[in-house]
Amino acid sequence: MQTERGITGDLRQIVGSDNIREATTEDAIEGVQPALVVEPGSVEEISGVMKLAAREGLAVSPRGGGTKTHLGDAPRQLDLIVSTTRMNEIMEHTPGDQIFRAEAGVRLEDLQERISESDQMLALDPPESGATLGGIIAANSSGPRRYKYGTVRDLIIGITVVLHDGTVAKAGSKVVKNVAGYDLSKLFTGSLGTLGIIATANFRLHPLPKASRTVAVEVESPQQAQEATQSIVHSQVEATAIELHYAEDEKLLTVLLESIPGGMDAKVETASFLLKQFGEVRTLSEEEADHLGPLTPPAVADEIVLKLGAPPAELGSVLESVLGAAERRGLAHPRITGHAGTGVTFIGFSGEDEDAAVGFVGEMREIQTRKSGNVTLQRAPLTLKQRVSTWDNGGDYLGLVRRVKEKFDPRGGMNPGRYLGGL
């Protein structure tokens, strides 16, 4: 695209001169640098920008905190980044209704700080710092607490979106229980900017837990990790998170327990009793829990991170297949963490030997898709992504995914090329 005066001038008219700038290499996505970055300050401004983008045939990539731009294949075309940074207003928080409405650019940390004043929380805890609500929805980010509270789809209750041509539409409402109309909030969850721009969202809230403790057990084998997880899953202890850190030297299964002060000891006792058949059980200090416990640490530089989704009761065979494939391909013991209770496993390994990495990803895909699981390249160098896609092929529903995309974005201008099936 050429940044001729016309387009830039028109955009300036819409968002104001302070809120448009030429893109730099910092704005590039997988090596593709856009021409411009705009920061609309309202739903109307986003709509205006999108109308113009449609008129000019610009390819648009929405961006929140930019913490997940590594997710997805390289864009086929990229002209304009629409940043939601200025869309940072919490429009409503009604503690008595346990809901809030906010613009998409609100950062999760800021939101949590504000609503914790009323002893409430949004029960989402993705590890990235700086992520915005819109980005979290678009990337379907989640964290350890998903075991108890679910993911974005279970907490979002309403949404406003702007489509490729500037059409503004909302779905859902600000009440938790509502079945009027199609649930577009869920459709946009995990859509990675390919259906439109998420402008505002409404979520349900939960009370902040009054007491919490993390207990941990050291396990010795994949099978033990699975059995220890299952012992908590099928108990009545109602854990908040069950996390696995499976390194060569230390294999730790941690269980986050939350309750009211009067209920804490009994929970810890029950969980410890269940876990002690697998090894020594200890209660982690807060500091240790923060560092080691349920929160997934950020990826190490130059690392490839795979995300595996598999039936949680098959954790043992998942770990065995990972370790086996890594060893056969001469890769060092991968850094494995996971939300063991829900069947999500992250595998971090060095990308130094690219051929080995390609083979490893292929083997994981082959095994997982056979078992109706899935493999996503959460983070990888561009050169690897040029050889293996970020996504599985999506099974027999890919055709439907494609039809939805064609209806919502018929000109293919929304984040083209980054999604599964080349969408």
Place this chain on the structure above:
Amino acid sequence: MERSRLITAMEGILGTEGVIHEHEQLRTYECDGLMNYRVIPDLVVLPETGEHVQRIVKLCYDEGIPFVARGSGTGLSGGALPVKSGVLIVLTRMRKILEVDIPNQRIVVEPGVINIWVSQEVADEGYYYAPDPASQIVSSIGGNLAENSGGVHCLKYGFTTNHVMGAEVVLPDGSVTHIGGGLAPDAPGYDLLGAFVGSEGTLGIATKITLRLVRVPESVQTLLAAFEDPEGAGGVVSGIIGEGIIPAAIEMMDRLTIEAVEAAVHPGLPDAGAVLVIELDGPEAEVEEQFGRVLEICEENEATEIRVAEDDAERALFWKARKAAFGAMGRISNDYYVQDGVIPRTELPAVLKRISELSEDYGLRVANVFHAGDGNLHPLVLYNNSTEGEAEKAEKLAGDIVFTCLEHGGSLTGEHGIGEDKKKYMPKMFTDDDMNVMQLLRCAFDPHQLANPGKIFPTPRLCGERPGPFHMHPLQKAGIVEQF
């Protein structure tokens, strides 16, 4: 296609047993749980397998015949109302529980399986299926999925949509697809399952459904508390939520409802202006402490009587009283109209006041039953059908009540669905653009609008149209595809 040829073709798929075409027999299916609307279908078919459904739908697609799926027919918004000259696909013969996977907390069922059967199937393992609509002893899982059914325990446990993990779906063109991961989390791609659940049969037919099973809690405590007026009961609801307690259920009934329930099932309810049924569940120590606090909150709000369920039998009695509420209205009124609206919990006092004003203005009694925890109201408008014009008046009053819900930031429906009944109200909650964009989804699943046509949206949109300025698709421009 001529009707006689269609019958022959359907009989070719299902045998003569599986096809109903005699007028008198067809009348059995003319309405669902909402009897204000009646349409006699052209044909009723009773598939026994997913393959049957697929072949039926394919035939409909090839011949351009609209179809409507129906489960047990308990829906309250006319979602399973047949369409004229259409085929009604009744799924009650698809009642197999296909797979139980306790380690992964999943169960796979056919759509005709009755809700309560799921919990019964896994009870011995210490598991149950959480969504529990009042109709759970008759309503089917397929119908629950289509309507995204709620129930009395959704405040803590969520709705059907939070418990359906995967589905095999026959799309309106007769193809079969699998959406949602089922066993594995986070399947890549759009959350098609999330969009499909609650789509009221307009996007296709689920033929295999994977559900999440929930571990039976260690402890359950239930109480029934009586108050002089609904304000006192409302105070308790706010008090509990303010305390950071998420009860498994908080249900409210007003004086008129109590009278009706008492007359119908004699549970021995106190004479009161409002009654709450509150249930807490979870680990024992937690429940015990929080239950103590709930009792205090009831007392602080001047409960005139508090009964704690001593055992499962007494708990069952409390719930029987609550779940009998709709049916019990027959004891105090010839006819009644069941409304379903949602408000933000904090608006409850204002909305109750408005409902009682409306009731006076119209000169019709309104009984109130609420899922108070999540703000889901079920006002029951009582009327007499044999009095000229009263049915219309009742419907108008019920409409005004739901508009009141919208004015207070709520929704047209919390669990009964839009269906046929409320599509005329949709423009009060959504703009044309909102509805047009929702229908883009419809166009992706069902471009010929054959699946349950005419429901949900007041104005069906042709799939060739688009909101905003028209843009030709690049493939269309190149002459490769034609716009539907």
